[in-house]
Amino acid sequence: MPKLTILRYPDPRLHKIAAPVATVDERIRRLVDDMLETMYAADGVGLAATQVDVHERVIVIDTSEARDDPRVLINPEIVARSEEMRVSDEGCLSVPAIYDKVERHARVTVRALGRDGQPHEFEAEGLQAVAVQHEMDHLIGKVFVEYLSQLKRDRIKTKMLKKSRDEDAD
Ligand code: NI
Numbered sequence: 001m002p003k004l005t006i007l008r009y010p011d012p013r014l015h016k017i018a019a020p021v022a023t024v025d026e027r028i029r030r031l032v033d034d035m036l037e038t039m040y041a042a043d044g045v046g047l048a049a050t051q052v053d054v055h056e057r058v059i060v061i062d063t064s065e066a067r068d069d070p071r072v073l074i075n076p077e078i079v080a081r082s083e084e085m086r087v088s089d090e091g092c093l094s095v096p097a098i099y100d101k102v103e104r105h106a107r108v109t110v111r112a113l114g115r116d117g118q119p120h121e122f123e124a125e126g127l128q129a130v131a132v133q134h135e136m137d138h139l140i141g142k143v144f145v146e147y148l149s150q151l152k153r154d155r156i157k158t159k160m161l162k163k164s165r166d167e168d169a170d
Contacts, residue, residue, distance in 0.1 A: 003037040004052040008164060009095045010157050015141035018048075018055045020075050024117035028058065032072050032115050035060045040067065044093045046131040048138030051094050059112075059135040063128045071128075073112035076136055079121070080109035088130055090144045096163075098156055102147045104133045 007014050021028055031054060039047040039060055049058040059073040084106040091099045108129050111121045124132045134144055145153050 003034045003041065006038065006042065006047075006051050006093050007053055009092070009143050009145060009160055011094075013053055014050060014094060014138070014143055016050060016055045017141050018050055018057045018139040021056050021058060021113070024074055024113055024115070028056075028074065029115055031056075031058060032060060032074075036062075036070050036072075039093075042093050045127065046135045047093060048135045050138040050141070057139050059132075059139070061128065061131045061135060063126075063131050072115040073110065073132070073135075074114070074117075076110055076112035076132070076139075078108050078132070078136065079111050080123075081105040082107040086130075088127075090130065090134060092134070092144055094138075094143060095145055095156065095160065098145070098159070100145070100148055100152065102130075102134075102144055104130055108132055 031049065035047050035049065035052060038052065045063050046059065046061040049056050057075045059076055061071040062069055082105050085103050086106040087101050087103045089099045090102045106129060107123060107125045109121065109123045110132055111119060114120055145156050
């Protein structure tokens, strides 16, 4: 069981805007640890605090093969983006079993605070660049399905609502 409950699309709370973290204190470190545990348990490559109904700018990511390279991004900002764009298949722990193509910047340079509250900066590419942009969208209330056509989004909504009804009936 994941430690925290992950909100499912189309839950309106997924569209809340996250506030910056004022201080990286014990409460935030506990949130980070719980989010990492939840992300690994759900076998995801990233999780934003928004998805666990905490509306503060906190993201965890691990795009390594071995799942042993957690990245903690608090108050993340993208400071540079490549002109080059890339389309790849995306999924989301809040939209289980749905995958579709989204276009993103191929590389982004990110500045954020770590779990220790210290600022760091790194360039992300490939899957990591996708994850950073996808998770940062969550912090502004945006779910990846919003990049898809209205028709596809409506289908996904219907599917998700049916799925949660079926689960409630169990
Ligand atoms: Ni997501």
